[in-house]
Amino acid sequence: MKVRRTEEDGAFNGLLLTARESAGILDVNAQVVGHLVSAGYLTAVYRGQHWFVTLASVLAYRRRRGHSARSLQVAPRPRNAPRSS
Incomplete structure (x- = not known):
């Protein structure tokens, strides 16, 4: 895993993931x-x-949702729905 650092404070705040x-x-x-x-x-x-x-947000989300984020029900956008920019 390639980890990139930013200038933010905190243990994991400065680590970035694709x-x-x-x-x-x-x-x-x-x-x-x-x-x-x-x-x-x-x-x-x-x-x-x-x-x-940010790695911090990934770990926080994983901690809130359990080890799998599949518990989140992400509804697919209807094909004819307008896209927001």
């Missing part, structure tokens, strides 16, 4: 990680040309 790495920790796929970020359950930061999820 969506795929976060998905592996949460036992979901990367698309669900995107939904969790959009819903505000995970904190993501934009570095360079990529989004990264």
Whole structure:
């Protein structure tokens, strides 16, 4: 797992993961990680040309939901629903 550091304080606040790495920790796929970020359950930061999820938010979410994030019911968006930007 590639871990990147930021300048934030705290033990895990400065560690960043890709969506795929976060998905592996949460036992979901990367698309669900995107939904969790959009819903505000995970904190993501934009570095360079990529989004990264903070390890602290992944671990906190995992602790709240148990070892699997599959307990979250992420409803798929209807195909004809307008997208928010």
